[in-house]
Amino acid sequence: MIAEFGSFCLILALALSAAQVGLSLAGRVREEASLVGAGEGAAAAAFLAMAIAFGCLMTAFITSDFSVSNVAANSHTAKPLLYKIAGVWGSHEGSMMLWCLALTGFGAMVALSGRGLPARLKATTVAVQGTLGLLFIGYTVFASNPLLRIANPPVEGASLNPVLQDPFLAIHPPFLYAGYVGMSVVFSLAVAGLIEGRTDAAWARWVRPWTLAAWSLLTVGIMLGSFWAYYELGWGGWWFWDPVENASFMPWLAATALLHSAVVTEKRGAMAAWTLFLALLAFTFSMLGAFLVRSGILTSVHAFAVDPKRGALLLLILGLTSGAGFVLFAWRAPKLAPGGLFSPVSREGALVLNNLFLCVAAATVLYGTLYPLIRQAISGEAVSVGPPWYNLTFVPLMTAVLLILPIGVLLAWKRGDLKAALRRLIVALAAALVVGGLVLVANAPQKALAVGGATLGAWLIAGSLTEFAERIRLGRAPWAESWRRLGGLPRGGLGMTLAHIGVGVFILGTAYETAYRIDAAGVLSPGDRLAVGAYSLTLTSVGEAEGKNYVAERGQISVSRAGQIICQAQPERRLYAPGRQTTSKVALCLRDLGDVYVVMGEQRTGPHGAPGWLVRAYWNPLARLIFLGPLLMGLGGALSLSDRRLRMGLPRRAAEVAAKAAA
Amino acid sequence: MSLLPRSRKARQRLLVIAVAAPILAAAAGLTLYAMRSSVSFFYSPSQALAAHVPAGQGIELGGLVAKGSVDKRSDGEVEFVIADHAASSRVNFRGDLPDLFREGQGVVTKGAYRPDGVFEASEVLAKHDEKYMPREVTRALKASGEWRGDPQPGAEHP
Numbered sequence: 001m002i003a004e005f006g007s008f009c010l011i012l013a014l015a016l017s018a019a020q021v022g023l024s025l026a027g028r029v030r031e032e033a034s035l036v037g038a039g040e041g042a043a044a045a046a047f048l049a050m051a052i053a054f055g056c057l058m059t060a061f062i063t064s065d066f067s068v069s070n071v072a073a074n075s076h077t078a079k080p081l082l083y084k085i086a087g088v089w090g091s092h093e094g095s096m097m098l099w100c101l102a103l104t105g106f107g108a109m110v111a112l113s114g115r116g117l118p119a120r121l122k123a124t125t126v127a128v129q130g131t132l133g134l135l136f137i138g139y140t141v142f143a144s145n146p147l148l149r150i151a152n153p154p155v156e157g158a159s160l161n162p163v164l165q166d167p168f169l170a171i172h173p174p175f176l177y178a179g180y181v182g183m184s185v186v187f188s189l190a191v192a193g194l195i196e197g198r199t200d201a202a203w204a205r206w207v208r209p210w211t212l213a214a215w216s217l218l219t220v221g222i223m224l225g226s227f228w229a230y231y232e233l234g235w236g237g238w239w240f241w242d243p244v245e246n247a248s249f250m251p252w253l254a255a256t257a258l259l260h261s262a263v264v265t266e267k268r269g270a271m272a273a274w275t276l277f278l279a280l281l282a283f284t285f286s287m288l289g290a291f292l293v294r295s296g297i298l299t300s301v302h303a304f305a306v307d308p309k310r311g312a313l314l315l316l317i318l319g320l321t322s323g324a325g326f327v328l329f330a331w332r333a334p335k336l337a338p339g340g341l342f343s344p345v346s347r348e349g350a351l352v353l354n355n356l357f358l359c360v361a362a363a364t365v366l367y368g369t370l371y372p373l374i375r376q377a378i379s380g381e382a383v384s385v386g387p388p389w390y391n392l393t394f395v396p397l398m399t400a401v402l403l404i405l406p407i408g409v410l411l412a413w414k415r416g417d418l419k420a421a422l423r424r425l426i427v428a429l430a431a432a433l434v435v436g437g438l439v440l441v442a443n444a445p446q447k448a449l450a451v452g453g454a455t456l457g458a459w460l461i462a463g464s465l466t467e468f469a470e471r472i473r474l475g476r477a478p479w480a481e482s483w484r485r486l487g488g489l490p491r492g493g494l495g496m497t498l499a500h501i502g503v504g505v506f507i508l509g510t511a512y513e514t515a516y517r518i519d520a521a522g523v524l525s526p527g528d529r530l531a532v533g534a535y536s537l538t539l540t541s542v543g544e545a546e547g548k549n550y551v552a553e554r555g556q557i558s559v560s561r562a563g564q565i566i567c568q569a570q571p572e573r574r575l576y577a578p579g580r581q582t583t584s585k586v587a588l589c590l591r592d593l594g595d596v597y598v599v600m601g602e603q604r605t606g607p608h609g610a611p612g613w614l615v616r617a618y619w620n621p622l623a624r625l626i627f628l629g630p631l632l633m634g635l636g637g638a639l640s641l642s643d644r645r646l647r648m649g650l651p652r653r654a655a656e657v658a659a660k661a662a663a
Numbered sequence: 664m665s666l667l668p669r670s671r672k673a674r675q676r677l678l679v680i681a682v683a684a685p686i687l688a689a690a691a692g693l694t695l696y697a698m699r700s701s702v703s704f705f706y707s708p709s710q711a712l713a714a715h716v717p718a719g720q721g722i723e724l725g726g727l728v729a730k731g732s733v734d735k736r737s738d739g740e741v742e743f744v745i746a747d748h749a750a751s752s753r754v755n756f757r758g759d760l761p762d763l764f765r766e767g768q769g770v771v772t773k774g775a776y777r778p779d780g781v782f783e784a785s786e787v788l789a790k791h792d793e794k795y796m797p798r799e800v801t802r803a804l805k806a807s808g809e810w811r812g813d814p815q816p817g818a819e820h821p
Contacts, residue, residue, distance in 0.1 A: 234759075341671055344678055356683050360690045367694060371702075382705035384723055386773075392697035397690060521739045521758055584759075601759035607737050614739060616759050 003068045006056025007147045009049045010097075013104060014137045016046035020107070020130030028123040036123045040111035043126055046133060047101075047108035054101045057146055058088050067153035070094060070146035076159035076578045078549035086170035087160045092294060092310070093146030095173060099290070100137050102181035106210075107133055110185055117206055124192035125185075132184050135317045143313050159578035162550070168228040176221030176248060180286040182214025183251060186258070187283035190276050191325050194332045199272045204265035207279060209641055211262060214282075215255040216637030222248050223630035230627075234584045234599045236519065236618040238626060241390045246369040247289030253362035254282040257355045264351050268340045268413060271348075273333045274355065280329060284322035285362075291315050297373060346416040350408025357401035364393045402456060402507065405500060406463020410470065424470060428462035443516065453511015460504030468497045495640030502632030509625025513594075521616040525606035533619040535596050536560050537569070542600075542613060550574040552585070555600045555613060559589050566591060571600040571615075593628075594621040703773065709749035711776075718778045724752060725771040733766055745770065745782070756784040 020042040027035030057070070061084050066072040074091045075084055089098045107129040110122070117125070140146075189207050193199040225248070230238035239245060258278035265275045291297075295311025342348040368385045375383050406428060410421040436455030440446055469475065471493060472485040520532040524539040531537075538558050545554040552574040559567050569587035576583070589596040597618040606612025667674055705723040706714060716722055724745055732744035741756045743766075754772055764770060764787060774784035 341675060344682075352679060353682065356686050360686055364690055364694055371698075382723075383702050384705060385702055388701035389697045392701055393690065393693045396693060397686075523737050523739055599759065602735075604735050605737050612737070614759050 002056050002059050002063075003065065003147045003149060006053045006060070007145065009053035009056065010137065010141055010145065010147065013046045013049035013053060013100070014134065014141055016042050016049055017104070017130050017133035017137055020046055020111075021127050021134060024123045024127035024130060028120055028127065033119070036119065036126075039123065039126055039130070043104070043111035043130060044108045046130075046137075047104040050101050050104040050137070053147070054088075054097055057094065057097060058085060060147070061085065061088050064157065066155070066157050067149050068146070069148050069150040072150060072154050072157045074160050075157040076549065077156065078578065079159060079165070080548050082167065082170055083160055083165045086164070086173075089173045089177075090160050090164055091146070093140070093144045095177070096136070096140045096144050097146055098173060098177050099181055100133070100140055102178050103129075103133050103136055103184055106182060106185045110188070118196075118198065118202075121189075121192055121196050121198050121203070121206075124195050125188045128188040128191045129184065132188065132321065135321065139313055139317060143310055156578070159549070159576070162574065162576040162581050162583045163232055166228060166232050168224050169232070172221060172224040172228055174221075175217050175224055179214050179216075179218025179221045180248075180251060180289065182210065182217055183255060183283040183286045185210040186214065186255075186279045187321075187325065190279035191328060194276065194328045197332065197335070199265075199276055199336055201266050201269045204262045204272070204275060207275070208259070208262045208266060211255060211259050211279075211282075212637050212641045215252070215259055216634045216641065218248070218252050218255060219630050219637065220634040222252060223627055223634070226630075227627045230623070231586045231588055231597075234586050234616075236517065236597055236620065238623075241368070241385075241387050243369050244293050246365050247292045250362055250365055250369075251282055251285035251289060253358055253365065254278055254285050257358040257362070258282055260351050260354050260358075264348050268342065268348055270340045270342065271352070273329075273336050276329060276333065276336075278355075278359075280322060280325040284318070284325070287314070287318040287322065291318050292369070340414075342413070343415040345411065345418045347408065347411045347413045349416070350404065350411055353404060354401055354408065357397055361394055361397040361401075364397065365390070368393070399456065402460060402503065405460060405503075406466065409464070409467045409496070409500070425463060425466055428459065428466045431462040432456075432459035434458075439512070447515040450512050450515035453515070454508055457504045457506075457508030457511065460507060461501050464497050464500040464504065468494075490643055492640045492643040495636040495638070495643070497636070498639060499633045499636030502629045502634075502636060504629070505625050505632060506629025509593075509622045509629060512622040513620050513626060516619075516621050518619045519616065520618075521614065523604050523606045523612040524615045525608060525610040525612040528606065528612065530615055530617060532596070532617040534561055535566075535617075535619055537596075537598065537615065537617055539613070539615065545572060547574070549578060550576045553600070553603075553613075555598075555615070557587070557598055557600075557615070559596050559598070561591075567596070569596065569598040571598045573600050573602070573613075590624065592621070593624045594619065595623045597623075705771070707747045707750075708745055708752040709747050711752065712750045716776060718776045721773070721775050723771055723773050724754070724782055724784075725769065726751075728764070728766050728768060728770050730766045745772065752782050753780070754782045754784050756787055758787075760787055 020039050022039075023035050023042055024039030027033070027037075027039055057068075059065075060068045060071050061075050062081065064071065064075055064077045064084070066075075070091055070093050071087075074087045074094070079087070087094070089095045107126065110129060111126050186207055189203070189210065190199075193203045222245075225245075226238045229240075230236070258275065258281075261271050261275045261278055264271045291311060291314040294314055297311060368389055371385050372383050375381055406425060407418070407421050410416075410424055411418070432455050435458035436451050439454040440451045443450065471489060472482045474482050477485075518533040520530055522528070522530045524530055524537075526539055526541050529536055529538050536559070538560070540556040540558055542553055542555050545552045552572040554570055554572045557569040557571065558565050559569050567589040569589055571587040572585035574583050574585055575581075584599050584601065587598040589598070595618070597620055599616045601614035601616060603611060603613055668677060703721050703723050705725060706716060707726045708724065711722070711724060726745040726747045729744040729746045729751060732742075734742045736742070739757060741758075741760060743754055743756075744751050745754050746752075754774075755777075756772065756774075771788040772782065772784035773786040773788070774782055777783050
């Protein structure tokens with residue numbers, strides 16, 4: 001019954017989305033508040049119906065109802081509860097349910113919360129959001145309904161792939177999808193703004209919180225996935241420039257550019273057309289990602305269930321929605337009010353540069369992702385574009401934009417003083433050079449990547465702190481004055497500082513870890529040692545361990561440094577009974593923000609003829625900074641989002657700018 | 664008489680273009696340069712033989728792991744043979760094989776041929792799913808007539 005009720009609610013959500021479109025549009029055309037209100041109600045109801053459908057699917061997973069095909073294919077009675085729940089979004093059909101849930105959820109939020117939004121703009125936005133819901137829920141109902149029954153239910157399910165049974169992967173998709181789909185609101189606002197001809201500073205002020213929310217969620221989502229890959233796949237890597245990773249990274253780059261250009265539009269009324277373009281682009285990239293991942297058109301290390309028919313449908317949805325968006329843009333954008341003027345050396349100028357670099361970087365990622373496809377189609381040759389390619393293209397572009405970041409944040413709006421900004425940055429520059437020098441002196445062999453990366457990271461952190469100190473006039477005003485200013489600082493500014501520090505932390509960790517990662521491998525019998533860098537690993541014993549749905553060999557490895565034991569690593573080699581799959585469970589010993597990373601492989605005959613195990617170990621110095629950085633960025637985004645100014649309707653200043661631009 | 668346009672608006676636009684053009688040009692240049700050196704081609708053993716891949720050039724080699732060919736040595740090195748219907752290559756790999764590495768199944772390795780003709784793999788691609796057949800391998804096997812049916816779509820991760 002539960003599955004049928006869920007199916008019913010899913011179809012109801014489809015019908016309510018249609019009602020949402022119809023009522024909002026009719027209300028907008030006839031200028032009738034009651035119809036508009038009904039459209040908003042339909043949006044909320046669509047979310048409710050979708051949530052019930054999702055709850056039904058989750059119930060089917062928790063109760064292991066194998067008469068539901070999706071549950072039979074992805075669940076198992078012996079699976080721990082957390083992974084039964086995570087199994088809901090572990091398959092294509094289930095993840096589309098999550099997508100639709102987020103889509104209707106954001107739709108309901110716009111409908112219920114957008115009080116300060118001009119009535120017409122809001123009605124149109126709700127209608128556009130409803131159209132997106134209609135398309136994606138329609139796709140779920142007709143092409144990938146997870147609630148369908150099967151005629152002969154199996155006694156036991158096929159279980160979820162064991163590498164996916166991990167707490168981080170359980171929460172990674174909800175964050176990622178909320179981020180992807182959060183861009184839909186931005187898309188809807190852009191389309192509605194184009195239709196209504198309202199893309200002024202007030203519009204930008206409305207776009208920004210949604211962008212911030214989606215961007216923060218996406219940042220954290222990507223970080224969680226990356227951390228999962230780092231410690232679950234057992235290769236020691238955390239980013240592979242794989243198409244599936246790129247699919248999540250391209251919307252992130254577009255959203256990052258949008259976040260910055262929306263500030264210019266909001267504060268100065270300039271770059272409105274460009275901001276609109278990015279708003280359309282961000283969600284287009286989200287949908288492109290869904291298409292690339294689901295169609296199986298690209299070879300990825302992440303295996304997904306693929307279905308060419310579904311791929312074609314997703315491509316159709318992508319073509320329809322963003323095609324319509326961009327056609328509308330081409331038609332209406334030339335009529336937009338021109339923005340304010342600014343000198344090349346100004347905050348606006350710096351943000352234009354930021355956008356140029358970010359967009360060109362996104363374009364290189366797009367090209368690298370699609371190139372194998374193009375090449376295959378033209379010449380039939382199979383090629384792969386891997387990390388070396390991105391290191392040569394993407395990395396220099398991002399380095400350039402990050403170098404100018406601390407200068408940009410110190411420039412004033414309209415007309416900045418470059419010399420004064422540079423003068424204020426002398427301390428930061430000195431700090432960066434000292435950090436770079438320390439890395440140079442402290443390590444042998446010296447590596448340019450580590451020195452350069454550490455200098456750049458420190459430059460970003462020190463530069464952001466400089467800007468923060470400037471704001472509260474630290475050292476230039478009495479302490480009490482600085483303290484008072486700190487209290488009055490808008491959270492938006494604090495969020496920006498925190499996010500920029502996060503970028504610096506990330507760069508520092510990435511460069512250092514990449515340059516100084518050490519690995520070692522050997523077949524160890526109990527009592528044997530393996531040295532990795534300054535650390536020494538001794539295999540004491542290998543015992544057996546048992547989980548809810550697996551049995552494992554568990555190694556006891558003591559990790560020591562300079563004769564002192566610093567931790568007991570317990571890597572496991574698990575055999576999951578359902579599906580008979582083995583996975584390695586990595587053991588991490590956190591030490592000075594780095595990891596001693598231990599993987600135990602299969603059993604082999606050791607060097608002395610005794611049974612041994614293949615043990616691989618890495619020393620990943622400062623590896624945790626790689627994940628701490630994006631977390632800080634996400635927190636910065638959340639902090640900015642809590643800024644009161646973003647939640648107020650039409651602030652005076654923005655209205656003044658709009659009035660000036662119109663005059 | 665200045666060549667610059669009179670309106671400030673137009674001058675600002677010109678400036679943006681003047682800044683954007685070198686960035687775009689640099690990006691395009693980097694992209695094309697990197698395409699020459701940092702893109703690796705996929706070959707099956709017979710394709711690699713036909714193409715006379717020079718030793719030391721980074722490629723991807725894929726095919727089926729020949730049955731009974733896997734030799735796991737105690738020093739941590741592994742030797743196995745990748746084959747298609749027409750040719751085979753000996754592969755040497757140091758490290759832990761992915762959990763789903765099996766004899767008789769498809770595999771993709773990254774690395775380069777040594778002068779003695781053995782393929783030195785730096786990476787054996789781990790696929791998450793045991794039913795999964797690498798796309799290039801499928802295509803190469805289809806081309807060489809060794810294909811036996813499509814694999815089932817498998818489990819996945821979002």
